[in-house]
Every structure is written in C-alpha cells, then in structure tokens.
Amino acid sequence: MTSESVLYDTPGPRAKRRNRLYTALFLVALAGVLWWVFRSLADKNQLEWAKWRPFFTDAGAWNTFLLPGLRNTLKAASLAIVIALPLGALFGVARLSEHRAVRGAAGTVVEFFRAIPVLILMLFANAAYAEFTDVSPDDRPLYAVVTGLVLYNGSVLAEIVRAGIQALPAGQTDAAKAIGMRKNQVMRFVLLPQSVTAMLPAIVSQLVVIVKDTALGGALLGFSELLASVRPMSANYGANTIASFTVVTVIFVAVNFTLTTFANWLEARLRRGKRSTGAVLGADTVEELATPGEHVTHEDLGGPGDLPKR
Amino acid sequence: MFDFLEGYDLLGAFWTTVRLTVLSAVGALIWGTVLAAMRVSPVPLMRGFGTTYVNVVRNIPLTVIIVFTSLGLFQTLGVTLGARDFTTINFRLAVLGLTVYTAAFVCEALRSGINTVPVGQMEAARAIGLTFPQALGYIVLPQAFRSVVAPLANVLIALTKNTTVAAAIGVAEAAALMRVMIENEAQLILISAVFAFGFICLTLPAGLFLGWVSKKVSVKR
Numbered sequence: 238m239t240s241e242s243v244l245y246d247t248p249g250p251r252a253k254r255r256n257r258l259y260t261a262l263f264l265v266a267l268a269g270v271l272w273w274v275f276r277s278l279a280d281k282n283q284l285e286w287a288k289w290r291p292f293f294t295d296a297g298a299w300n301t302f303l304l305p306g307l308r309n310t311l312k313a314a315s316l317a318i319v320i321a322l323p324l325g326a327l328f329g330v331a332r333l334s335e336h337r338a339v340r341g342a343a344g345t346v347v348e349f350f351r352a353i354p355v356l357i358l359m360l361f362a363n364a365a366y367a368e369f370t371d372v373s374p375d376d377r378p379l380y381a382v383v384t385g386l387v388l389y390n391g392s393v394l395a396e397i398v399r400a401g402i403q404a405l406p407a408g409q410t411d412a413a414k415a416i417g418m419r420k421n422q423v424m425r426f427v428l429l430p431q432s433v434t435a436m437l438p439a440i441v442s443q444l445v446v447i448v449k450d451t452a453l454g455g456a457l458l459g460f461s462e463l464l465a466s467v468r469p470m471s472a473n474y475g476a477n478t479i480a481s482f483t484v485v486t487v488i489f490v491a492v493n494f495t496l497t498t499f500a501n502w503l504e505a506r507l508r509r510g511k512r513s514t515g516a517v518l519g520a521d522t523v524e525e526l527a528t529p530g531e532h533v534t535h536e537d538l539g540g541p542g543d544l545p546k547r
Numbered sequence: 548m549f550d551f552l553e554g555y556d557l558l559g560a561f562w563t564t565v566r567l568t569v570l571s572a573v574g575a576l577i578w579g580t581v582l583a584a585m586r587v588s589p590v591p592l593m594r595g596f597g598t599t600y601v602n603v604v605r606n607i608p609l610t611v612i613i614v615f616t617s618l619g620l621f622q623t624l625g626v627t628l629g630a631r632d633f634t635t636i637n638f639r640l641a642v643l644g645l646t647v648y649t650a651a652f653v654c655e656a657l658r659s660g661i662n663t664v665p666v667g668q669m670e671a672a673r674a675i676g677l678t679f680p681q682a683l684g685y686i687v688l689p690q691a692f693r694s695v696v697a698p699l700a701n702v703l704i705a706l707t708k709n710t711t712v713a714a715a716i717g718v719a720e721a722a723a724l725m726r727v728m729i730e731n732e733a734q735l736i737l738i739s740a741v742f743a744f745g746f747i748c749l750t751l752p753a754g755l756f757l758g759w760v761s762k763k764v765s766v767k768r
Contacts, residue, residue, distance in 0.1 A: 244661075244669060244687070245589050245679060252589070259590045267596070277624050352747045352754075354708035356722050361739040364729045449608035456610045456715035457726070464611050467618070478623045482615050486607055493606035521659075524652070528701040529747075529754045 288477035325394025359385030378460035574646035579653025660695030700757030
C-alpha cells in the first residue's frame with residue numbers, strides 16, 4: 238500500500254471532528270511530557286544560559302572539543318569505508334564464484350563477521366594491537382576502531398556487492414557470454430560496473446551505520462571522537478552535561494541525516510533513470526544484509542554455482 | 548586449555564545479554580507499534596510526530612543514547628527508574644536506551660509491512676462494504692503481519708548485537724566481561740573466540756530460523 242490515505246476514507250464532518258479531538262488530546266499529552274522535561278531540567282539548573290553560552294558565543298568550545306572530535310569521527314569513518322569497500326567487493330565476488338571451495342570460504346568469513354557485534358571486534362583489535370604490534374598507545378584507539386569497523390562492514394559490503402550483482406537482469410550475463418566473454422570478463426566489464434551504480438544507495442546508507450559505530454570507540458576505547466568530547470566539555474563549562482549532549486546529538490543527526498537524504502535521493506534518481514538496467518539496491522536493504530544467515534540459499538550451501546540469477 | 552574461564556561468570560554474562568535483548572525487544576515492539584500506528588493515522592500531528600521521531604532517533608548513534616541515559620538521565624537529572632542499587636539502575640537505563648532506539652526500527656519494519664499489502668486489497672474490502680476495523684482486522688493486518696516477520700527478525704538480531712553497547716554504562720553483559728578478561732588474562736585469541744562463538748550461537752540460529760519462518764508464512768504474490 239503505497240499511500241497511507243488508502244487506509245481510510247476522506248474524512249467527513251464527524252471524522253473531522255474526531256480527528257480534531259485526537260489532535261487536541263495528543264497536543265495535551267505532548268505538552269505534558271515537554272513540561273516534565275522542562276521542569277526536571279530547570280530543577281537541576283541545566284537551562285542556565287551560562288551552561289549553553291559556550292556553544293553559541295565562544296569559538297573555544299568548537300575549536301577545542303567539538304570540531305577535533307568531529308574530525309576524528311569522520312576520519313575513522315572514511316578510513317573504514319575506504320578499506321572495507323575493496324575487501325567487500327573481493328568477498329562479494331568470491332561468494333559468487335563457480336568454485337565451491339572459494340564460495341564456501343568467502344561465505345564462512347562473511348557469515349562469521351556479520352554475526353559478531355562490532356564492539357567485540359573492536360575490543361579484540363585493540364588488545365591485539367597492544368600485544369602483537371608496536372602501534373603507539375596514542376594511535377591504538379583509532380587503529381582498533383577502524384579495524385573493527387572494516388571487519389564488520391567489509392562483510393556487510395560483501396553482501397551488498399553480491400546482492401547488487403544478483404539484482405542485475407540475467408540477460409546481461411547471457412548477452413556477455415553470447416559475445417564470447419570469459420567469466421572473469423563478464424564480471425569485470427559487464428556486471429561489476431553496472432552493479433556499482435545499483436549499490437550506491439546501499440553503500441551510502443551503510444556509511445551512516447559506520448559513522449554511528451565510531452561512537453563506540455569514544456565510549457569504550459578512549460578514542461577522542463565526537464561523543465568523547467562530552468566529558469571534557471561538561472568538566473570545563475560547569476557540568477553542562479545536557480547542553481553538551483544536545484549539541485553532540487545535533488551534530489550527529491545533521492551528518493547522518495544528510496547522508497540518509499543523499500542515499501534516498503540517489504535511489505530515487507536511479508529508479509527514475511532510463512539509461513541503466515533499472516536494478517537498484519534500496520537504501521533500506523542494508524539492515525537485511527547485515528543480518529547473519531539472511532540470504533543463505535541452496536546454491537550457497539554447495540549447489541550448482543552460476544553467475545547471477547534473478 | 549580453557550583454564551582461563553575459571554573464576555568468570557561467562558554464562559551469567561550471556562544471560563544478562565539475553566535478558567537485555569528480550570526486555571528491550573518487548574519494549575521496542577510495544578513502543579514501535581504505537582509509533583507505526585501514529586505514522587499511518589489520519590491525524591496529521593501524530594503522523595508528524597512519528598516521522599520526526601523515527602528520522603531523528605535512527606540517525607543518533609546508539610552509544611550516544613546509552614551513555615546519555617547514564618550521564619544525562621541518571622547522574623544529572625537523577626532518574627533512577629525505581630531502582631536502588633547501581634547494577635539495577637544501569638540495567639534498566641540500558642533497557643530504556645535500547646528500547647527508545649530499537650522502536651524506531653520496529654516502526655519502520657511494521658510500516659514497510661503495511662506497504663507490501665497491495666492497494667487493491669483495501670479498496671476491494673471497502674467495496675464489499677467492510678467497515679474500517681473489519682477491513683484492517685480481516686484483510687490488511689493479517690497480510691501485513693506475515694510479511695513483517697523477516698524485517699522484524701533483522702531488527703531483533705541487530706538488537707542482540709547492540710546490547711553490547713550497554714557495556715559503556717557498566718552493565719555486566721558479555722562485552723563487559725570480555726573487556727575484563729582481556730585485561731586480566733593472557734589468552735587474547737581464545738577469549739575472543741569464546742565470545743565470538745557465544746554471539747554466533749545467539750544470532751546465527753535465530754537468523755536462519757526466522758528466515759525460514761518468514762518464507763513459510765509469506766504471502767505469495
């Protein structure tokens with residue numbers, strides 16, 4: 238059901254009156270909640286202008302805490318996606334291999350890392366860098382966060398790549414084979430280039446997941462990203478915890494909302510486009526592809542492996 | 548070989564993970580259903596509230612929400628959720644945070660379920676004279692629930708993995724225990740393998756089982 242308005246008739250006079258009543262009741266409830274929030278904030282002196290002023294009148298809070306934090310968040314996220322993309326492409330293509338061993342090995346790796354919380358991977362990476370390498374303790378949180386994100390998101394991206402290739406019409410493979418291409422030529426010249434366009438919305442929305450997960454490093458690994466700037470700010474500006482959290486949250490939402498909007502715009506544009514095959518991996522498919530065990534079909538478990546199927 | 552496990556309550560930690568998952572799942576299902584109802588309701592104000600909630604909450608990192616429940620709600624505003632000792636307070640705060648976050652995803656899953664029911668179904672129901680509750684109860688919702696199993700399963704499994712974030716406010720679940728063990732014991736690889744295995748046991752069978760259920764109940768179109 239594409240438009241919600243199909244669920245109910247155009248309101249008549251009685252329904253209109255009822256809707257107005259519901260609106261009024263909902264407004265009262267909403268106002269009640271807001272009043273309670275306002276009162277509790279005021280009781281704990283969290284609404285004093287002194288606690289909010291550092292973010293509006295003074296560049297110090299931004300230059301010392303927020304912007305360096307945001308820079309680290311974006312640095313970790315972009316490093317993670319840049320490293321995870323080629324890895325994901327490799328494993329995604331390997332999962333479509335005609336050789337059972339390659340397919341099985343790639344499948345096991347992808348399923349393994351999709352099934353484990355990214356925090357477990359970060360904790361492991363952090364300790365592993367300390368024990369087996371001489372990465373300096375200052376750099377270690379960044380390394381650990383990026384490694385954890387790459388392992389997890391690499392496997393999700395592998396699924397995105399696989400689904401993107403499988404979303405292409407089977408005629409593409411047939412036609413490429415008919416003009417005498419080898420299977421790796423089919424993949425390199427026909428399927429991968431077209432699937433990149435189809436995957437773009439999903440990749441951009443996976444970027445939102447990556448940005449959000451960098452905050453784990455701030456809370457648990459001592460990585461000085463955006464969330465980690467809350468504590469020093471509230472220590473410096475007179476326990477303005479609520480104000481600090483509000484500002485940090487607004488920045489996160491602004492960054493991620495921009496990415497989400499961009500992903501939806503890309504998706505809509507690709508769906509409208511007439512020049513492509515029309516295959517698109519929607520922005521909201523990433524949740525499904527992040528689920529371990531999802532999309533395990535008969536073919537993956539050792540059935541005849543062929544290039545893309547519909 | 549597994550001597551290092553002695554003295555640690557591994558099962559207890561995973562039991563806390565399971566309790567966090569189940570309680571937050573129930574909470575998120577209730578709050579998410581209310582949100583979904585608002586998003587399809589004929590009242591514009593409720594629709595606006597639902598849409599705003601989902602768009603804002605989905606874009607906040609869960610870690611920010613969880614840390615806020617402790618630093619902001621508890622330590623600054625003194626919200627204790629009726630608990631007295633720190634363990635219980637942190638546990639309840641974590642459930643609250645996970646519920647608030649996951650509900651946005653539940654809402655989207657339910658709404659996508661309603662959207663898979665073809666428009667003609669509701670039109671046909673109205674054409675044969677069914678009232679709104681009848682059409683919803685007999686025609687739309689039974690079909691919507693069937694197609695919603697798979698997306699809800701994805702949300703549940705993501706939630707299971709997300710409970711590890713509760714370690715950030717000191718809830719003694721699996722990731723928190725892993726941190727302690729890595730600190731105190733030498734066998735890093737083995738410890739990590741044990742915890743990885745624990746989470747695979749929780750997520751992979753659930754994913755396979757619910758995937759099978761969703762195929763079984765899905766409406767063939």
